[in-house]
Amino acid sequence: MTNFRYVGKNIPRTLETDKVTGRAVYIDDFKLPGMLYGKILYSSYVNARIKKIDTTQAKALAGVRAVLTGEDIPEVRVGFIKDQTVLKKGRVRQYRDEIAAVAAISPEIAQAAVDLIEVEYEEIPGVFDPFEAMQKEAPLVHEVDARGKPIRSNVLPLPWKFSAGDLEQGRKDSAFVVKDRVSTTWVNQCCMGTSGCVAEFDASNNLTLHNQTNVIFGAKQRIAEYFAKIGLKDKNIRVKNVVVGGSFGTKLDTDIYEFICIQLALKTRKPVKILFTREEEFKALPPRQPAVFDIEQGCDKDGKLTFRHVEAVLDNGAYTSWGATTPSVMMTPISSLYRVENVYFKASCVYTNNIYCQAMRGYGTPQATFAVETSMDRLAEAAGIDPAEFRSINRNQSGDLTPMKLKITTCGLEECIQAVKEKLSWDEKHGKRNGRGVGMASLIHVAGGARVYKSDGHGMRIKVDDEGHVDVISGGTDQGQGSSTVLSQIIAEELGFRPEDISFTIGDSALGLWDAGTHASRHTFIAGNAAIAACKKIRRQILKMATVQLPKIIQFGLKRKKRMDPDFDLPEIDFSLFADPDNLDIQERKVFLKSDPENPYCSVDASQILKQGLHVGNGKSQTVMAEVFYDPPTQMLDREFKGNISMTYAFGTTGVEVEVDKQTGEVKILSMIAAHDVGRAINPTLIKGQIYGAAYTGTGYALTEEIKSLKGKVMNPNFRDYNILTAKDDIPVEAVVVELGDADGPYGAKGIGEPGLVPTAPAIANAIYDAIGVRITQLPITPERILDAIKQKEGDAWCE
Amino acid sequence: MNTVSISFNLNGDPVVADVPRDWTLLKTLREVFELTGAKEGCGVGDCGACTVIVDGDAVNACLYPIPEIEGKQVLTIEGVAKPDGSLHPIQQAFIENNGVQCGFCTSGMIMSAKALLDETPEPEEADIRSAIAGNLCRCTGYVQIIESIEMATKHE
Numbered sequence: 001m002t003n004f005r006y007v008g009k010n011i012p013r014t015l016e017t018d019k020v021t022g023r024a025v026y027i028d029d030f031k032l033p034g035m036l037y038g039k040i041l042y043s044s045y046v047n048a049r050i051k052k053i054d055t056t057q058a059k060a061l062a063g064v065r066a067v068l069t070g071e072d073i074p075e076v077r078v079g080f081i082k083d084q085t086v087l088k089k090g091r092v093r094q095y096r097d098e099i100a101a102v103a104a105i106s107p108e109i110a111q112a113a114v115d116l117i118e119v120e121y122e123e124i125p126g127v128f129d130p131f132e133a134m135q136k137e138a139p140l141v142h143e144v145d146a147r148g149k150p151i152r153s154n155v156l157p158l159p160w161k162f163s164a165g166d167l168e169q170g171r172k173d174s175a176f177v178v179k180d181r182v183s184t185t186w187v188n189q190c191c192m193g194t195s196g197c198v199a200e201f202d203a204s205n206n207l208t209l210h211n212q213t214n215v216i217f218g219a220k221q222r223i224a225e226y227f228a229k230i231g232l233k234d235k236n237i238r239v240k241n242v243v244v245g246g247s248f249g250t251k252l253d254t255d256i257y258e259f260i261c262i263q264l265a266l267k268t269r270k271p272v273k274i275l276f277t278r279e280e281e282f283k284a285l286p287p288r289q290p291a292v293f294d295i296e297q298g299c300d301k302d303g304k305l306t307f308r309h310v311e312a313v314l315d316n317g318a319y320t321s322w323g324a325t326t327p328s329v330m331m332t333p334i335s336s337l338y339r340v341e342n343v344y345f346k347a348s349c350v351y352t353n354n355i356y357c358q359a360m361r362g363y364g365t366p367q368a369t370f371a372v373e374t375s376m377d378r379l380a381e382a383a384g385i386d387p388a389e390f391r392s393i394n395r396n397q398s399g400d401l402t403p404m405k406l407k408i409t410t411c412g413l414e415e416c417i418q419a420v421k422e423k424l425s426w427d428e429k430h431g432k433r434n435g436r437g438v439g440m441a442s443l444i445h446v447a448g449g450a451r452v453y454k455s456d457g458h459g460m461r462i463k464v465d466d467e468g469h470v471d472v473i474s475g476g477t478d479q480g481q482g483s484s485t486v487l488s489q490i491i492a493e494e495l496g497f498r499p500e501d502i503s504f505t506i507g508d509s510a511l512g513l514w515d516a517g518t519h520a521s522r523h524t525f526i527a528g529n530a531a532i533a534a535c536k537k538i539r540r541q542i543l544k545m546a547t548v549q550l551p552k553i554i555q556f557g558l559k560r561k562k563r564m565d566p567d568f569d570l571p572e573i574d575f576s577l578f579a580d581p582d583n584l585d586i587q588e589r590k591v592f593l594k595s596d597p598e599n600p601y602c603s604v605d606a607s608q609i610l611k612q613g614l615h616v617g618n619g620k621s622q623t624v625m626a627e628v629f630y631d632p633p634t635q636m637l638d639r640e641f642k643g644n645i646s647m648t649y650a651f652g653t654t655g656v657e658v659e660v661d662k663q664t665g666e667v668k669i670l671s672m673i674a675a676h677d678v679g680r681a682i683n684p685t686l687i688k689g690q691i692y693g694a695a696y697t698g699t700g701y702a703l704t705e706e707i708k709s710l711k712g713k714v715m716n717p718n719f720r721d722y723n724i725l726t727a728k729d730d731i732p733v734e735a736v737v738v739e740l741g742d743a744d745g746p747y748g749a750k751g752i753g754e755p756g757l758v759p760t761a762p763a764i765a766n767a768i769y770d771a772i773g774v775r776i777t778q779l780p781i782t783p784e785r786i787l788d789a790i791k792q793k794e795g796d797a798w799c800e
Numbered sequence: 801m802n803t804v805s806i807s808f809n810l811n812g813d814p815v816v817a818d819v820p821r822d823w824t825l826l827k828t829l830r831e832v833f834e835l836t837g838a839k840e841g842c843g844v845g846d847c848g849a850c851t852v853i854v855d856g857d858a859v860n861a862c863l864y865p866i867p868e869i870e871g872k873q874v875l876t877i878e879g880v881a882k883p884d885g886s887l888h889p890i891q892q893a894f895i896e897n898n899g900v901q902c903g904f905c906t907s908g909m910i911m912s913a914k915a916l917l918d919e920t921p922e923p924e925e926a927d928i929r930s931a932i933a934g935n936l937c938r939c940t941g942y943v944q945i946i947e948s949i950e951m952a953t954k955h956e
Binding site: 012013014016017019020021022023024025026028029189190191192193194243244246247248277278479481686688689692694695696697718719720724725726727733 | 841842876891896936945
């Protein structure tokens with residue numbers, strides 16, 4: 001590996017020093033002159049007709065500037081399949097339905113006004129179980145679709161069906177077959193900063209939305225579409241990020257509160273802020289999509305997978321956000337985690353009166369991987385093969401083309417499996433059933449972009465001023481992952497400048513060029529490649545400028561020195577060498593002659609060249625800047641959901657050793673090894689941060705986290721009753737970074753944002769099985785579920 | 801309005817203010833003194849994003865009734881760096897070791913860590929875990945936060 005100056009180094013996050021001094025401005029801290037505060041009235045009933053809304057008292061409250069109901073704003077459908085309106089009129093279908101909104105001079109007055117709004121409801125029976133909702137006699141959650149056509153079923157008209165190979169042949173070739181039902185539940189993303197935005201119109205009705213989205217151009221597009229329907233067609237829309245207090249999927253879609261905020265700002269002609277309370281964050285923000293999988297897999301007598309058949313039912317909730325699209329991503333592990341030729345997958349998303357769902361870190365892969373990896377363990381046992389060996393037999397390999405037509409360019413899965421085996425002393429510990437056990441699970445995830453929109457591009461602008469300062473304007477966003485640090489390493493390396501020369505402007509649709517969004521673990525890969533391409537242009541410009549300016553600067557310096565010191569011997573320099581930019585190089589911001597790098601007289605700070613190049617005085621002055629739009633040569637999925645959507649794929653294996661107390665059902669994690677094929681680590685410390693954080697969230701997903709929903713009502717909307725892990729939950733996680741280098745990645749890097757979470761829950765479930773011989777197929781694996789399973793197993797044994 | 805006159809020491813300076821009696825320390829810091837480093841992550845003392853140091857103890861400012869602050873010494877994240885702007889070793893370590901990601905919990909984390917290190921300059925890992933047990937973080941898994949705090953003890 002080439003010796004790099006910045007790439008591969010643990011460069012500190014100096015660009016984010018404001019975050020450790022309290023200066024960083026999050027949406028909580030963001031204020032504009034004259035700003036009002038918005039609050040939302042949610043439904044008191046889960047499924048009801050609204051008979052009457054009385055806002056008289058709310059409007060009369062001092063300090064209130066606007067009260068809006070569905071009667072006051074155009075009835076425009078929004079969302080992925082346009083199945084809801086911004087403020088609900090006549091009918092509510094879930095507790096979080098937004099019925100009215102208030103803008104007032106303080107959040108307290110706005111809330112008091114919301115509390116004064118009187119609503120008369122007529123309750124109607126709801127449906128809360130997706131399997132019940134699929135029955136013919138089930139009450140319909142929606143009567144008509146976006147086009148006004150009657151709806152006859154709660155099953156959404158989405159095309160999630162995938163098949164490859166010959167399933168029947170696969171069954172015939174099977175020596176062993178296992179079939180399981182595996183289910184996952186709602187979990188909240190739990191960003192530490194709650195949701196919120198500030199909407200601001202100018203006098204000509206152009207909008208600036210200060211928000212936290214990871215998809216500034218997608219948000220702009222959705223708002224533009226909304227504007228076209230409310231009489232604001234062609235108004236300018238600027239979407240601008242504040243510092244974002246975590247995302248984990250919550251900032252991909254444009255949420256209803258953002259449209260409400262826009263309406264309140266439009267009505268009051270003032271900037272309006274909406275900021276969620278933690279309770280709202282739990283009750284009114286779409287969580288991770290739950291799913292129930294029926295998975296059947298077979299293998300031949302040698303342990304080679306013969307087929308995989310999966311049917312999934314997803315509780316869609318009452319409306320549709322990105323949760324309903326998670327099956328398109330579940331297809332990746334279902335079709336392509338381990339080598340299996342014959343695959344069938346079908347997913348049904350079903351309307352219920354529960355909370356509706358959106359993206360969360362991993363976007364469907366944690367759910368599907370829990371199913372696949374539970375089944376893998378069961379099948380290994382049926383075939384009498386060690387589960388680690390079973391995974392090795394079926395592992396993906398570089399050069400594979402998977403049934404989904406994903407091109408596996410580089411694959412470090414075997415290295416990851418072996419690292420986990422070795423670090424856990426797998427052979428020694430596996431299969432003891434003595435209350436301690438080891439388990440593993442693997443993952444595949446897009447790691448070189450994901451063409452979910454027709455453009456998977458990223459626009460990057462770089463300019464270098466006459467002080468040698470590099471301003472980078474990226475069309476992407478940062479939600480805490482440290483993109484600016486990683487990109488500054490790439491840019492510094494590529495330009496020959498220093499990281500401290502580089503500043504970042506991100507998350508502003510007016511300044512940045514188009515970017516598909518900081519999602520799908522794509523930012524380092526896509527923005528990194530854009531940065532490299534832009535830097536090549538910048539470097540060329542500086543070196544060309546140097547061919548003219550460098551000799552002048554050197555000669556000027558030498559003459560000056562001679563003037564000051566008549567004894568100074570002028571060095572012999574061949575100035576003809578400076579005429580060719582290929583003879584020049586840049587390191588540490590110094591431009592020098594390649595053939596004579598140590599010569600102090602031939603090395604000049606780039607800022608001097610840039611200054612001379614700009615301040616010319618003869619009509620030929622130049623600045624240095626470059627714009628690059630990088631769109632990787634990948635494919636959209638075709639009608640059969642096949643196509644190479646990413647330039648490369650990440651693999652990884654998590655191994656866990658647990659101790660299970662059979663009396664209490666408590667699980668203690670003794671060791672967790674998270675081995676990841678990252679291509680190349682641009683910043684190992686930052687990569688480990690992604691892996692550790694994801695492992696903790698994954699452990700919460702496995703053991704403690706669940707939105708408790710009782711007939712559509714979130715019963716635990718706070719951190720006392722919804723348990724994310726704390727520093728006291730000491731999970732000894734070790735990150736193993738496997739670096740094989742990927743030819744298409746920036747300096748060989750693959751994306752790593754989401755992968756760490758994906759295999760954690762099934763690895764823990766598999767370790768629990770190894771420890772005590774009971775298999776929990778439902779998340780989270782609570783002590784109660786473990787005790788029930790032990791009781792059932794012992795009961796069964798008693799009966800036998 | 802039912803207000804209370806309070807005087808206390810804020811980040812080394814004596815301050816006075818008339819504040820509604822039912823306000824919390826957090827609201828006062830944010831609204832009156834415009835110190836927004838302490839965050840409201842939950843408003844009910846579950847998450848620790850609002851942690852500040854009062855008379856040496858890390859407290860949840862979102863639960864702290866403002867009348868109780870009379871005469872006390874309050875340190876917020878804004879008062880942690882040296883007057884010349886150079887960072888405190890804990891802040892420096894968070895930057896160097898990726899102890900900060902989204903940063904929303906960071907002010908509270910640093911204040912909890914500072915209260916610990918002021919009292920116990922060479923803490924065990926278990927002490928650190930206890931000290932930040934009330935500070936929730938969703939980004940880091942706490943690993944590099946704990947490492948950063950350990951690193952800071954060596955810097956000091």
